[in-house]
Amino acid sequence: MATLELKGVKKSFGAVNVIHDMTLEVRDGELIVFVGPSGCGKSTMLRMIAGLETLTQGQISIGGKRVDHLPPTDRGIAMVFQSYALYPHKDVRGNLGFALKHAGVDKKEIEERVNNASEILGLSDLMTRKPRELSGGQRQRVAIGRAIVREPDVFLFDEPLSNLDAALRVHMRVEILKLHQRLGNTMVYVTHDQVEAMTLADRIVVFKDGQVEQVGTPLELYRKPANKFVAGFIGSPAMNFVNANAVDSAVMVAGTKLCSSKSAAGEVTLGVRPEHLILTEDGPFSGVVSVFEHLGGEAFLHMTLPDGQLLVAKLDGENSFSTGQPCSLGIRPEHCHVFNKEGYRIAE
Amino acid sequence: MRTLAKSGTEQTHRTPVRWYILVFLAPATLIYTVFAIYPIIESLRLSLYQAGDGQGIFVGIANYAKLFGEPLWADQFWNAFKNNVLLFVMHMLIQNPIALALAALLSIPNLKGAAAYRTIFFLPTLLSVVVVGFIWQLILSPLWGISPAFMNWLGVGSFFKPWLGLESSALITITLISIWQYVGIPLMLFYAALLNVPEETIEAARIDGLNGWWIFWKVKLPLILPTLGLVGILTYIGNFTASFDLIYSIQGGLAGPDYSTDVMGTFLFRTFFGFQAQLGDVYMGATVASALFFIILVGVGLYLFGVQRRLQRYDS
Amino acid sequence: MLIKERLSNAGIHTVLIAYSLLALFPLALILINSFKSRKAIFREPMGLPIGDSFSGKGYASVLSNSDFPLYFSNSLTVTCVSLVLILLLGAMAAHALSEYRFPGDTFIGIYLVLGIMVPIRLGTVALLELIVNLGLANTLTALILVYTAQGLPIAIFIFTEFLRSVSREIKDSARIDGLSEYRIFFEVVIPLVRPVIATVAVFSMIPIWNDLWFPLILSPGEETRTVTLGVQQFIGQYTVNWGAVLASLSVAIVPVLVMYIIFSKQLIRGITAGAVKG
Structure with a gap:
């Protein structure tokens, strides 16, 4: 459980500014959604929180502790990727337990945590399957399970539902919401889909061209969009x-x-x-x-x-x-x- | 290499030097530089020198002047060059169309036995030229080959000629043997490219009323043009360098009969190591190799800046 | 319509079978005759080695009376070590080129694949000098180093193209799991490139196993002779002992054949996986 704090975060690739100046406080247990069109910088911001991209300027703190100089694994985060990013040569159990095994966690504890996660996600029957033998939805479940097993302070989701078909997407959306209610962790969720943002978020951050257009609850954004961009982006039809x-x-x-x-x-x-x-x-x-x-x-x-x-x-x-x-x-x-x-x- | 290691700090703040990039790149770069790039550059340098006491003496382009100016050298050079060009043209006109045709047949959807055909067609490519050379000598030799008997049996025995031994037919015979062996490579490349043509495009063409032949001609062929270009340049490079092996193992270093199958590779070999009365000459060897380098450079340059660019534009 | 389709189908198979025979016939000729006595070879070159025409003498003389086992182990050593180096170093370099951005990355990328277009043979003159100066003349090490240098460009090219098409996310995921960059390479990237390893292996192995040029120039000594060079010399030496020549040829064919049959399925998959797009 932890807060997440971004202070004056900037990112540029050469002369191109990808994130202009981002300051944000995510409360403990909050599910915050970064939403915006592709190329708006939302994924880059998430990757900076994860430690996969370095900051050009600014600070990131998790649970009050500054983490922007730490490697990803020491930040207390877990991340779920759009392409699931499962290890193709390991079975479901191997995928779930990999990070813990690497960190040298006790065998019994690994087993316990893996079993716990597989139960939450209904993966128990699939433990010996390889990723290629799983459906898209099952793969996504394993990817989420892998994050759960690590018992992170903050969950990071990078467009986790974009590779699923429409029906499954709705289903998994509900699953993630239930998961959030059950675990109560702080979560940062990146998506380009405003429906996902509206249904999942406690608060939404709308990105455009590396800048934050508005931060607020879904209804605030719907009722009082700060500008034409947010107004057009939230709500369907536009x-x-x-x-x-x-x-x-x-x-x-x-x-x-x-x-x-x-x-x-x-x-x-x-x-x-x-x-x-x-x-x-x-x-x-x-x-x-x-x-x-x-x-x-x-x-x-x-x-x-x-x-x-x-x-x-x-x-x-x-x-x-x-x-x-x-x-x-x-x-x-x-x-x-x-x-x-x-x-x-x-x-x- | 030093800038490479330093670079990490520039792009990112507070990150340590990324040594692992160096560790990943250095071994390959080192071996490749020392044993591939350095010798080529050093050969280019040596071509500007001549034998002297101990060290070579810088002579500028004198070796090239000799190679192209003295009839003894120039005749050999142009003969080998002409044979190489002929070899290239014949491969382009015979080998690559055959490869394309076979690949087109193989890529027919649901063709029975496609995997077996594929394996068989590629088999000769796997063989050493020494083996291939011997096989065809065994078949074609007028003394101990099986062709005379075989052709007698077919009733066309009077048509038999010692093809490898005749000046008029040796080069074309070598070419056909080379095609027999190497048709598998362009075939595989064409085959892979044809498999990559999206099914929808072909279905769309079918709905537009095109039949099998026209689909190949009007849809598939334009889409695999980049591969045609690639095969072209690979054929070009192969003919100027790899052709040595087959000719050396069938006809020997003198590329007989009477140099009728001499190519740049055998010419370079003789120049470098000497043959019969002539002594080997490192510097002239380097000069021949460098001339060959420029010939290949011209081909690659034409490919990269002419053919490939245009093909890609067409492709997109 | 159906009849027409059947006819064209038969036509296609006729062409393919005809070419198959053309490709196989010379091979079969060698294999068949390698089991026959000298007399039988000349009396009936097309006959099968059955009854009194069968003779294992050729193989016996190759395997016992000559240095063939030595050549064979030389070739195997050179090919295997070169192959491992090409695959490992090639994959490492390709990983660095596809995964990290650093100043000069484009330049090094182009530099490392130049060798596809510029054959290493052109440097033979200086290469021989270099090998002699390093004291590596007539050693297998010389061949291994040269073949590794020769095989790296195409390996790096194929691996890089393939790795660029692989999602970055799995490597990021491993980073979050706490793996070092080295372990990411060995535990994540190596399993990922498995589909194209066969392609690279076959394309690298054939020219090494079959090469005549470099063994002839860099290590022609009796001790370091490879099968290809050995067979070449053998043919000159024993033009009378046909059985032995044919048997030695057959022996030289076998390893590539085995390797190819093992990998042939993966080979096509690797080529079509976008490794060779032209």
């Missing part, structure tokens, strides 16, 4: 952005006031989540249906506004529209997100 005008703290689209914002002025961007758009009789968004996607319980309406901007609305599955049909959508004031020209959120 938030709609519409050009708007602010006059006397009133945010207007096509001459209609949608919400009020004291600090807004001039050209602004209005962010509207598809699930918050509602069907209306007369605007303020009026246009024609370009595509109507029916998913059964729900439906996505793609609408083209007169000035060519696109809007996606998530509607109830009862509705039905055909291409070219005129339609009209509206929104409640509390669901409006207003961003300034630079893309930052404007306070209400």
Whole structure:
């Protein structure tokens, strides 16, 4: 059990800054998710915590102890990799016990811990199999088991579910959540999938181009995204952005006031989540249906506004529209997100 | 090498020198440098010297002037060069098409016995040229070979000729023996490349209405062009160096009859070690080797900057 | 449609079988005749060694009356030691090149594979001088060092290409497990490269076992003669003792053959695993 502290961490490869300046405190027992598009630096940050990459500047502490000068194995961490990284020439038992055996842990204790981990993960029947004889999900379980066996202070997950198919991914996601509840360890989880981030995280760190865009609980990020990037990244389908005008703290689209914002002025961007758009009789968004996607319980309406901007609305599955049909959508004031020209959120 | 060891500190802060990189690289680099690169460079240097008392005397390009200027040397050089070029052209025109055709047949999906064919086709490649040379002498010799009897039995005995012994046919016979032995190498390379052509691409072509022959011609062949280039350059290098073994073991150092099968390798061997009346000459040997080095360099340069680059662009 | 397909199938096999016969016939000729008496060889070169034409004399004279066992052990020593060095040092260098970034890495990478394009034979003149100066003339050590230098470029090339395609994560995982960089190489990387070891081994072994050039030049002495050189001299010496010549040829073929049959499955897998992409 331990806290994890990053202080002014910077990383550059030659002239390229990969992590600009990262400071973060992860509380004991917290599951924190690093999320962002590929190449945003989230994996590099995780690898620095693990000790697989060196820091260019800054400090990393685990449990109050500074670790950035220590080799990976002495940091009290365990890591689960996207490609599972199992030793192909060792069976499941060998893989699970390898780190302990190497560290010279007593044989009986190794056995105990390996058995314990295999029970937690339901691997007991597979102990003599080689990795190539396992399915993807089983391999991932072994990889997680290998981490558990080490009884680390901090678990690190590097996109652990990306190589699994969709159904299995949902299943393993729940498993990891249960595991966190059961073990109560501090965990850092890297993913590019915002659904994983939303469902797993106590807190989410959104990365972009080596910089932290926002840190907060999933709902904070959903309700009050700090900028357009976070707003567009969190939530599915992605938030709609519409050009708007602010006059006397009133945010207007096509001459209609949608919400009020004291600090807004001039050209602004209005962010509207598809699930918050509602069907209306007369605007303020009026246009024609370009595509109507029916998913059964729900439906996505793609609408083209007169000035060519696109809007996606998530509607109830009862509705039905055909291409070219005129339609009209509206929104409640509390669901409006207003961003300034630079893309930052404007306070209400 | 020193910069290599020091480098660790530059890239990362607070990390010790990464000695293990040196440990991993040093043994291979050392052996390779001392026994492969140094001798080649030293040979290039020696080609600029001539025998003197004890140490060699620097003579600039005099040895090259001799090699290309004096008829005794120039005739031999150009004869060997011409034979090498012929050897190369014949391998390109005969060996590689055969290899490609066999590889294409072998790569047909679900072909029965593909593994057995593959093993058999590669067998001759495994053999020592000494063995191969003897086998074919045993077959082709007019005195103790089996061909005369065999051809009599077939009723075409009057067509038999001592092919290896005739100036007109010795080189082509050697070429065919060499092809018989080495067809396995390009075959394997082509085969591996053909197996790497994605199944989807072929299925897409089939849906587009192409049949087997056209799929090979229009889809597979363009995709394995880089391998064709690779086989080309390997054939080139092999012909200028490895051809020595076969010719030496069948025809001897004089590459008879009357030098009709002389190649750069046998020429270099004779120059270096001497033969009959002529004494061996280290410096002229180095000069011939260096000339050969430049010939290969030209080929490799053409390949790297011309062929390969264009093929890769096409590939991508 | 079906008939047409069958016909083309038969055509394909006809071509492949025809070429198989062409490849096998000379080999069979040697093996068959190596078991026959001299008379039988000339009377009926195509006949099988049965009945009174069978004779083990050739093998007997090769194995007893000559230095053949010595040549054989020389060849085996040179080939095996060179092979181990090529595989080990090649894999080590390839691991360093594929795993670590350091100044000059690209340069060293190119330098080490230059030898694929520039045959080491071109340096023979200076190489002989070097070997003599080192006091290694007429030793097996000379051959081993030269063959190792000759085999390293292609081995490094194939291993590097392969290791680059292997996920880095497994090595990182071993680092987290606390392995030193050396142990990562021996315990993780070596098992990982196993699929291409066969490819590298076969490609390195054939030219070593069969080489005539370097034994002829660097160690032609009676004591250090290899099988290939031995057979070559043997043929010149005993042109009368056909049985013995043919038997010695057969003996020279066997080790490569065995090695190839053992590795042939892995060989193709290794080649197609992306090791040789051109």
